[in-house]
Amino acid sequence: MPGSDVFTPPTSFSSQAHVGSLDEYRSLCRRAEEDPENFWAEMAEAEVHWFEKWSHVFEWNPPFVKWFVGAKTNAAYNCLDRHLETRGDKAALLFEGEPGDRRSISYRELHEMVCRFTNVLKARGSRPGDRAIIYMPMIPEAVVAMLACARLGVTHSVVFGGFSAEALKARIQDLDASLVLTADGGWRRGKEVRLKDAVDEALTDCPGVRNVIVARRCGSSVQMTAGRDHWWHELEEGVGADCPAEVLDAEHPLFVLYTSGTTGKPKGILHTTGGYLTYTTCTMKWVFDLKEDDVYWCTADVGWVTGHSYLVYGPLSAGATCVLYEGAPDYPAWDRWWEIAARDKVTTFYTSPTAIRALIKQGDSYPAKHDLSALRLLGSVGEPINPAAWEWYHRVIGKERCPIVDTWWQTETGGIMISPMPGAVPLKPGSGTFPMPGILPEVVDFEGKPVAPGGEGFLIIKRPWPSMIRTIWGDPQRFEQQYFSRIPGIYFTGDAARCDEDGYYWILGRVDDVMNVSGHRLSTMEVESALVRHPAVAEAAVVGKPHEITGQAVCCFVTLKQGASTDHSALGKELRQWVAHEIGPFARPEEIRFAESLPKTRSGKIMRRLLREIVTSHTVTGDVTTLEDLGVVTKLAAQHDDD
Numbered sequence: 001m002p003g004s005d006v007f008t009p010p011t012s013f014s015s016q017a018h019v020g021s022l023d024e025y026r027s028l029c030r031r032a033e034e035d036p037e038n039f040w041a042e043m044a045e046a047e048v049h050w051f052e053k054w055s056h057v058f059e060w061n062p063p064f065v066k067w068f069v070g071a072k073t074n075a076a077y078n079c080l081d082r083h084l085e086t087r088g089d090k091a092a093l094l095f096e097g098e099p100g101d102r103r104s105i106s107y108r109e110l111h112e113m114v115c116r117f118t119n120v121l122k123a124r125g126s127r128p129g130d131r132a133i134i135y136m137p138m139i140p141e142a143v144v145a146m147l148a149c150a151r152l153g154v155t156h157s158v159v160f161g162g163f164s165a166e167a168l169k170a171r172i173q174d175l176d177a178s179l180v181l182t183a184d185g186g187w188r189r190g191k192e193v194r195l196k197d198a199v200d201e202a203l204t205d206c207p208g209v210r211n212v213i214v215a216r217r218c219g220s221s222v223q224m225t226a227g228r229d230h231w232w233h234e235l236e237e238g239v240g241a242d243c244p245a246e247v248l249d250a251e252h253p254l255f256v257l258y259t260s261g262t263t264g265k266p267k268g269i270l271h272t273t274g275g276y277l278t279y280t281t282c283t284m285k286w287v288f289d290l291k292e293d294d295v296y297w298c299t300a301d302v303g304w305v306t307g308h309s310y311l312v313y314g315p316l317s318a319g320a321t322c323v324l325y326e327g328a329p330d331y332p333a334w335d336r337w338w339e340i341a342a343r344d345k346v347t348t349f350y351t352s353p354t355a356i357r358a359l360i361k362q363g364d365s366y367p368a369k370h371d372l373s374a375l376r377l378l379g380s381v382g383e384p385i386n387p388a389a390w391e392w393y394h395r396v397i398g399k400e401r402c403p404i405v406d407t408w409w410q411t412e413t414g415g416i417m418i419s420p421m422p423g424a425v426p427l428k429p430g431s432g433t434f435p436m437p438g439i440l441p442e443v444v445d446f447e448g449k450p451v452a453p454g455g456e457g458f459l460i461i462k463r464p465w466p467s468m469i470r471t472i473w474g475d476p477q478r479f480e481q482q483y484f485s486r487i488p489g490i491y492f493t494g495d496a497a498r499c500d501e502d503g504y505y506w507i508l509g510r511v512d513d514v515m516n517v518s519g520h521r522l523s524t525m526e527v528e529s530a531l532v533r534h535p536a537v538a539e540a541a542v543v544g545k546p547h548e549i550t551g552q553a554v555c556c557f558v559t560l561k562q563g564a565s566t567d568h569s570a571l572g573k574e575l576r577q578w579v580a581h582e583i584g585p586f587a588r589p590e591e592i593r594f595a596e597s598l599p600k601t602r603s604g605k606i607m608r609r610l611l612r613e614i615v616t617s618h619t620v621t622g623d624v625t626t627l628e629d630l631g632v633v634t635k636l637a638a639q640h641d642d643d
């Protein structure tokens with residue numbers, strides 16, 4: 001049962017930890033709460049290099065915040081240059097490609113790669129304030145691309161390689177990017193994911209893109225448009241590696257990351273430089289207890305926020321050695337991750353509950369083949385971790401020695417918000433436990449009133465923090481409306497939660513029309529819009545359906561236009577493929593159900609709540625594709641919902 005077991009940090013862990021007791025944790029929290037200005041100023045001075053200091057620590061004009069006002073810094077300088085003297089020869093990246101190629105890249109080498117590539121960007125005409133799209137596989141060049149943009153002050157937006165050309169195009173257009181950094185392809189389960197082809201398809205409608213720079217990864221042949229497209233290695237020929245970092249404002253836009261909201265249009269979450277770096281660097285110590293000789297592995301793709309904050313910026317700013325693996329966990333076999341972890345003597349391993357459940361299904365023999373004794377800390381992110389997955393992770397991977405940090409946060413929060421500090425906080429499996437210092441969450445009701453301990457409600461954050469979202473790119477109204485309107489001036493997370501009598505937070509999931517598939521956010525509306533673009537579809541309603549591995553799976557109810565094919569099996573296949581093509585393979589629906597009509601309220605709103613009930617509790621069983629039963633249920637429920 002969740003909540004019944006408590007795991008106290010082993011003394012061997014606490015005694016060496018940055019934060020080694022509950023008292024120490026509480027005293028950090030007290031200082032941050034009572035005197036946020038001095039607390040964050042102290043953290044910023046200790047963890048980040050500044051070319052110039054701030055005039056004041058933060059300026060809060062809800063919903064807009066500025067941190068370290070007037071200060072100057074550079075994210076790439078913090079991730080590279082400042083380590084050269086003390087850690088120049090230390091490995092920054094331990095890269096392994098899916099085909100088995102390996103590269104260990106020191107801080108000095110990474111610095112040189114980034115400097116040279118920044119010079120390439122300058123020579124192609126990029127300037128601070130420009131925007132670049134990065135659409136790359138998990139190879140060192142992806143990290144170089146991010147850091148080169150950061151070094152020059154070009155705001156980047158990494159688009160996950162699993163997104164389609166359509167999704168890529170929408171992001172290029174919304175960001176008005178002039179530069180696209182990509183690769184010919186990347187390796188996934190032994191096959192090439194042809195990224196450059198998708199870029200070509202996307203760029204048919206993006207006249208603002210002047211340069212496309214292509215890293216060679218797979219060696220296959222690709223189309224190169226003269227004047228626009230260039231090979232990365234050719235542009236680097238003869239280019240020097242002397243390139244001082246731009247001195248940028250603390251609030252300089254570092255990156256935009258698109259995430260699903262409640263409408264069909266993804267929103268560009270904007271993060272800036274100084275506060276983001278301060279917070280991600282601090283949490284590397286607090287949550288991952290990072291030490292000089294740790295080997296840290298976060299399995300997230302650079303296309304998601306976890307890949308930004310805890311694969312690139314946080315760990316490199318903190319001077320960590322990071323494993324970077326290109327491919328799938330099951331290629332060539334289900335022990336690929338454990339093989340890498342054993343070889344690189346990984347000490348800290350951060351992944352998602354989805355991945356853990358997929359691994360459990362393959363049995364204990366895969367991890368048993370490898371020596372995982374270097375591991376000292378495990379992490380989880382993306383969705384609540386169910387007790388069975390927690391128990392397996394703890395016993396089979398961590399050998400009951402390693403604390404598990406269950407980290408709750410969001411693309412918008414920039415960094416981890418609720419998580420145990422592993423040397424200080426007793427764990428309750430399934431709970432993210434307590435907030436980080438300076439983070440003031442609360443569980444509230446519809447009116448914003450605090451809910452008594454043990455009760456469920458909406459999770460809000462009462463105070464601004466350094467790495468919080470600054471705005472939605474190009475849409476400050478939507479920013480305010482989405483996050484600061486339910487309770488004016490207070491950040492609304494979109495999650496439901498419960499805080500128990502001991503102050504432990506339990507995240508219960510989204511309260512909006514956003515699904516969580518494999519720890520990735522996907523909006524029901526986004527999939528619906530994709531479906532209704534198909535010529536056979538009249539209407540579509542999409543809900544998340546519980547799934548044993550991915551947490552939720554995409555389940556679609558569609559009605560067809562007059563004259564559409566009656567071969568439901570073929571059309572179902574086609575629609576699943578269609579959504580994968582429109583959004584990306586990771587959004588491919590698990591199931592398409594054909595209906596005569598969709599349940600709606602009298603005012604015409606589709607009742608996803610009812611459909612969710614149907615897919616969750618199976619109140620309508622058997623061949624639901626006929627949905628006569630559904631018709632009856634929905635009529636009743638529609639009346640109920642409108643009353």
Ligand code: WT7
Nearest residue numbers: 381382383384406407408409410411495507521
């Ligand atoms: C949503 C944010 C933050 C990086 C990955 C996802 C859910 C995330 C947890 C957790 C329970 C979690 C929430 C949140 N979520 N971590 N440890 N326990 N739920 O980022 O795509 O912005 O999604 O993921 O529902 O709101 P994202």
